[in-house]
Amino acid sequence: MTVFQTGRYSKYIRPISILIDLTIITVLSFFIFKELVSNMLVFVLYQYIGWGLIAFSTHFYDVYRFTTPIEIAAKMLRQEILFLLVVIAFFPFSPQVIFSQTAIIIFIMLAILLVTIFKFSLFFYLKEYRIITGSNYRSAVIIGFTEEAIRLKNLFETRKDYGYRFLGYFSDKKSGENITGKLTDLKPFIIENEVDEIYCSLNEVSNKYLKDLIDFADENNKTIKFIPDTKEIFSKNLKIDYYDFFPVLSLKQTMLNEPAIQVLKRTFDVVFSILIIVFVLSWLGPILAILIKLESKGPVFFTQGRPGLGENEFVCYKFRSMRINKTTETEASKNDPRVTAIGRFMRKTSIDELPQFFNVLKGDMSVVGPRPHLWSQNKEYGNKVKKYMIRHCVKPGITGLAQVSGFRGEITIERDMINRIKFDVFYIENWSLILDLKIILQTVINIFKGDKKAY
Incomplete structure (x- = not known):
């Protein structure tokens, strides 16, 4: 297979993946449940049906070359949790089987x-295989020469x-x-060069073409x-509704509106906060309080x-983290004289934010969420930066995507705030x-690594 040869075996990857998953389930079932289930054939068939229905509903096997590892991990989590419930559900309704919690845990x-x-392994092997050999690629052309096309x-x-x-x-x-x-050259070019995918800029062609x-x-x-070409709109999730037979596209609400x-996010917040307060703040808080009071006059918080x-x-x-001053609506800057020595350490490691777990x-x-800004920043940027106010449709967070992506700290130019808002949105x-x-x-990693913008 040469570097210019297109891989035509991609269609076999998904069936092979399904076959191997079902083989794993079968082998494990015979080894773990052979003494507990009298009719193993029925049990395995039941698992096949359960696994297949779950995989179909969760799109478990919809993994493509552009799918991220995070998306795969999320699919794995959903599939395995639902499959666990399916396996457990078999035992109460089958009188000829013996329920064993240990066996089920080991099996899952x-x-x-x-x-x-x-x-x-398959996902990363295929990625490396494409890079090293140049095989299993798809050839593509683009209609249009817009910024998004480039x-x-x-x-x-x-x-x-x-x-x-990319062919042109x-x-x-x-x-x-x-x-x-x-555009008149496109069709013969596609046939002659065996192009796999056509990417079309929406403002380039007429409806007839x-x-x-x-x-x-x-x-x-x-x-x-x-x-x-209207990326700001189409980057959001779209859903299609039918009014009789008439299709209408509308923007889905964000998941956080569900x-x-x-309830899930709030439960996670409460549990995680209690763990931090009990196992970290309970002993670190008094130590920091003593150091803060020893260095400068004023309250601990x-x-x-x-x-x-x-x-x-x-x-x-x-x-x-600062000496008492009258400029609290001004962000800390590099080498800010208001910041104390212990305050500089706390700000560098972000542990000055720990009391926000009580918030x-x-x-x-x-x-996790968009960081709460100063009121002065809201007034300055609320009407200047596009989509700025969207950040107020969710609760602010102790940490956020913008912060771990390098957009934290002092706002020196408007571009700094624009980049921060992009990540928040x-x-x-x-x-x-x-x-x-x-x-x-990533926040924990940054605490130990330090952040050059944390001052």
Whole structure:
């Protein structure tokens, strides 16, 4: 197989993956439950049906070359939890079996371990295989020469593990050395070069041409995908509703608007906060209190009104890291003379934020979310920075995606705030429990590594 040869075996990957998963379930069942289940054939068949229905409903096998490891981990978590319930449900309704909690735990743990190892091994093997051999790629062309089209082409070329080979731009609106041809040249080029995927900029073609292109793609077994030029709208989740037979697209609400998700996030916040307060603040708090009092006069805690959910004010708690001053509505800057020696250490490691876990228990804050800004920043940037006020539709967080992505600390230019808001909005629109855990883990890493913007 040469470097220019397209891998045509991708269609076999999913059936092989399903077969191996079912083989793992079968082998484990015979080893672990052979003394507990009288009719093993029925039990295994029951598991096949359960596993298949769960996988279909959770899109467990919808893993593509652009799927992220975090998404795979989330799929694994959903699949295994639901499958555990299915396995447990078999025993109460089957009088000829013996229920064993130990056997079920061993079975599920081994199944999770083996399926996870296989799934991630296959995923990363295929990525490395594409990079090293150049095989199993898909060739792609782009209709249009817009900013988004250029970004997509750059993505194809920088992310070799995605396995795409870009063959050219086609456009009637642009010309020059970057353009491979006009739209009239597209179809023969696709046939001659065996192009797999067509990416079409929505503002490049007419409805009539688009319909013709879709028919051409269907007839020639080509995949056609669309590049939205209104990224701010189409980057959100869309749902399709039918009014009789008339399709209507609308924007989905963020997951954080779902009542069940709000309960889940609140439960996590309460449990996590109690653990931090009991096992960290209970002994670290008194030590910091003594050091703060020894170095400078004033209270141990610094309290300040901040805008929270719905832009309603709440009292935010922190360990005092500055000498008493009258400029509390001004952010700390590098080498700020107001910051004490112990305060500099606390700010560098972010442990001055620990009292905010009491804010979380009170319900004013969440463990993860957009950081609460100063009122002065709200007034300055609220009407200047696009989507700034969206951050107030969720509770502010002790840590957030913007902070772990390098956008924390002093705002020196408007671009600093714009970048921060972009990450805050992305978090709100793409929330998941896995994302929260990833942000918390990165926060802990940053505490030990230190952050050059933490001062």
